[in-house]
Amino acid sequence: xxxxxxxxxxxxxxxxxxxxxxxxxxxxxxxxxxxxxxxxxxxxxxxxxxxxxxxxxxxxxxxxxxxxxxxxxxxxxxxxxxxxxxxxxxxxxxxxxxxxxxxxxxxxxxxxxxxxxxxxxxxxxxxxxxxxxxxxxxxxxxxxxxxxxxxxxxxxxxxxxxxxxxxxxxxxxxxxxxxxxxxxxxxxxxxxxxxxxxxxxxxxxxxxxxxxxxxxxxxxxxxxxxxxxxxxxxxxxxxxxxxxxxxxxxxxxxxxxxxxxxxxxxxxxxxxxxxxxxxxxxxxxxxxxxxxxxxxxxxxxxxxxxxxxxxxxxxxxxxxxxxxxxxxxxx
Amino acid sequence: xxxxxxxxxxxxxxxxxxxxxxxxxxxxxxxxxxxxxxxxxxxxxxxxxxxxxxxxxxxxxxxxxxxxxxxxxxxxxxxxxxxxxxxxxxxxxxxxxxxxxxxxxxxxxxxxxxxxxxxxxxxxxxxxxxxxxxxxxxxxxxxxxxxxxxxxxxxxxxxxxxxxxxxxxxxxxxxxxxxxxxxxxxxxxxxxxxxxxxxxxxxxxxxxxxxxxxxxxxxxxxxxxxxxxxxxxxxxxxxxxxxxxxxxxxxxxxxxxxxxxxxxxxxxxxxxxxxxxxxxxxxxxxxxxxxxxxxxxxxxxxxxxxxxxxxxxxxxxxxxxxx
Numbered sequence: 001x002x003x004x005x006x007x008x009x010x011x012x013x014x015x016x017x018x019x020x021x022x023x024x025x026x027x028x029x030x031x032x033x034x035x036x037x038x039x040x041x042x043x044x045x046x047x048x049x050x051x052x053x054x055x056x057x058x059x060x061x062x063x064x065x066x067x068x069x070x071x072x073x074x075x076x077x078x079x080x081x082x083x084x085x086x087x088x089x090x091x092x093x094x095x096x097x098x099x100x101x102x103x104x105x106x107x108x109x110x111x112x113x114x115x116x117x118x119x120x121x122x123x124x125x126x127x128x129x130x131x132x133x134x135x136x137x138x139x140x141x142x143x144x145x146x147x148x149x150x151x152x153x154x155x156x157x158x159x160x161x162x163x164x165x166x167x168x169x170x171x172x173x174x175x176x177x178x179x180x181x182x183x184x185x186x187x188x189x190x191x192x193x194x195x196x197x198x199x200x201x202x203x204x205x206x207x208x209x210x211x212x213x214x215x216x217x218x219x220x221x222x223x224x225x226x227x228x229x230x231x232x233x234x235x236x237x238x239x240x241x242x243x244x245x246x247x248x249x250x251x252x253x254x255x256x257x258x259x260x261x262x263x264x265x266x267x268x269x270x271x272x273x274x275x276x277x278x279x280x281x282x283x284x285x286x287x288x289x290x291x292x293x294x295x296x297x298x299x300x301x302x303x304x305x306x307x308x309x310x311x312x313x314x315x316x317x318x319x320x321x322x323x324x325x326x327x328x329x330x331x
Numbered sequence: 332x333x334x335x336x337x338x339x340x341x342x343x344x345x346x347x348x349x350x351x352x353x354x355x356x357x358x359x360x361x362x363x364x365x366x367x368x369x370x371x372x373x374x375x376x377x378x379x380x381x382x383x384x385x386x387x388x389x390x391x392x393x394x395x396x397x398x399x400x401x402x403x404x405x406x407x408x409x410x411x412x413x414x415x416x417x418x419x420x421x422x423x424x425x426x427x428x429x430x431x432x433x434x435x436x437x438x439x440x441x442x443x444x445x446x447x448x449x450x451x452x453x454x455x456x457x458x459x460x461x462x463x464x465x466x467x468x469x470x471x472x473x474x475x476x477x478x479x480x481x482x483x484x485x486x487x488x489x490x491x492x493x494x495x496x497x498x499x500x501x502x503x504x505x506x507x508x509x510x511x512x513x514x515x516x517x518x519x520x521x522x523x524x525x526x527x528x529x530x531x532x533x534x535x536x537x538x539x540x541x542x543x544x545x546x547x548x549x550x551x552x553x554x555x556x557x558x559x560x561x562x563x564x565x566x567x568x569x570x571x572x573x574x575x576x577x578x579x580x581x582x583x584x585x586x587x588x589x590x591x592x593x594x595x596x597x598x599x600x601x602x603x604x605x606x607x608x609x610x611x612x613x614x615x616x617x618x619x620x621x622x623x624x625x626x627x628x629x630x631x632x633x634x635x636x637x638x639x640x641x642x643x644x645x646x647x648x649x650x651x652x653x654x
Contacts, residue, residue, distance in 0.1 A: 148342070152349045155636065157591025157628040160609050164621050165357060167613045256481055260595060263483055264610060276483075283487055283599065289495045299484035306479035314475075 035319040042315020048308030056110035068101040070108045094293035105273040117254035123193035132204025153198035166266035248313030415623035425623040436604035440589035446528035451535030459543035477533025486599035503601040523600045542574040587635030591628035
């Protein structure tokens with residue numbers, strides 16, 4: 001019941017019951033969507049990301065079509081001197097240092113990259129939202145403690161920390177902390193998520209502090225709604241736009257993070273193809289000076305993914321900037 | 332002001348203590364293998380491990396170890412202040428190991444900062460003043476390229492192109508100016524500086540463009556124009572001052588963050604800076620060295636945060652401290 005009354009006072013759209021008919025309040029959401037859809041650059045970005053995503057999904061099909069699996073080694077792709085051979089009709093992107101198909105591995109790399117980046121983004125968003133909302137909503141001592149923790153995380157050299165956690169967890173295959181931290185794709189995702197939530201938490205906290213004083217929140221409090229209910233029904237819908245903007249920033253950053261960890265050999269296990277790992281293979285012993293294809297193609301795919309997500313991000317930010325005059329979108 | 336300063340300093344102390352706790356947990360509590368085993372070398376015997384545990388203070392309960400760790404850091408150990416212990420691998424003091432490498436990282440970060448400010452900000456400001464024209468489009472495209480290209484890819488590609496193929500740039504490695512002369516030093520630093528700077532140049536171009544566009548809409552710019560002063564004066568005296576102040580704070584934070592953010596460039600270009608040292612130490616299981624680098628960077632960033640806040644207040648009279 002309280003949701004019906006309070007959402008009339010909420011700044012962004014919602015439904016309103018008038019004489020038994022449900023009326024859609026003319027919210028800014030539709031306008032934001034319209035702006036985004038008519039942004040040529042954003043659409044280009046969406047197309048690029050869609051292309052990479054489709055490739056990632058159909059990777060096994062492509063492997064079947066080409067007839068090479070990602071970890072299969074081909075003696076024909078390595079010269080007598082042990083150097084990889086370049087692109088040819090059946091090996092579009094050439095071979096790597098042990099004679100694997102760079103094309104198939106690059107396509108499979110898209111799977112790793114997108115899985116890790118998106119999962120980590122979702123986890124860190126939930127973490128950041130929860131911590132930011134609790135700090136902002138309760139204020140006082142809770143806020144002081146959480147804010148200092150956020151400060152600490154923001155000051156940490158993230159890459160160094162991620163590298164060390166991955167290393168200490170990889171000393172034995174059983175992992176650390178009684179098997180809680182085990183090397184593999186899950187650890188990489190967890191490490192990335194663990195270090196990327198503070199930024200969002202800080203933004204959400206700021207927003208919630210302002211929202212706490214708004215009429216619709218006070219109305220809900222007067223009506224006797226509990227803290228959890230207010231946070232979920234009244235506060236959360238109003239911090240969605242900064243969260244979306246944050247997501248568009250964090251996804252490309254996670255893509256890069258995974259690639260960097262794998263570049264140091266601390267990302268996904270050896271058997272899972274990853275762009276960062278492939279680039280590290282190309283860098284090892286300056287192999288790239290000869291086998292340029294080993295560096296060019298995985299790097300290009302990484303670049304296209306980053307470009308796509310960045311274009312989408314610009315579009316989302318522009319659309320929100322134009323539809324909301326307040327600080328809601330800029331944080 | 333004094334009260335604000337005291338408050339910030341107290342916060343600083345709390346944050347430093349938290350950082351110490353977190354690093355301690357990561358390096359001494361999480362690892363499944365006792366550091367003593369790593370320290371004892373390739374052929375550890377139970378007696379040797381027991382001896383090492385005794386020497387490193389690892390036989391104390393964990394909270395005593397933590398207090399010792401904090402005391403050494405805050406008040407120094409037998410190698411001086413700040414007490415960072417000794418390396419498990421070379422057995423020399425971490426303080427002295429980090430010292431020389433800090434210089435290389437600082438040179439790399441400082442040079443890159445100069446490059447990105449000189450490229451990024453003029454690009455963004457001109458872009459905003461020529462909004463929608465060819466230059467604006469070109470610069471937007473270029474900055475998008477800069478922020479999307481991964482540093483390790485850009486580094487390897489530029490080495491391949493400019494060093495291996497074209498031969499216009501020297502290869503990787505650090506050549507101290509005192510030993511090899513100024514020319515060789517700059518020559519070997521140019522590629523790392525540019526590669527590290529491009530990402531930031533892209534961000535700064537976009538930020539300064541947005542910031543200038545924002546200020547151009549402000550009332551005081553209309554007033555300035557209405558007074559009849561030249562457009563050049565309006566831009567230099569009014570627009571730039573107001574729009575670049577937020578960038579100054581960003582610059583301080585980014586520069587401090589680079590202490591730990593140069594890792595990839597140092598490795599690609601084989602520069603013996605702090606980042607490379609940390610990564611090498613990670614792989615050799617040299618916990619005190621990694622810990623030392625992590626602590627120094629984290630505390631550096633925290634201090635920069637405070638300094639930047641104060642700087643912001645002096646640069647921008649609209650901001651009041653201790654509200």
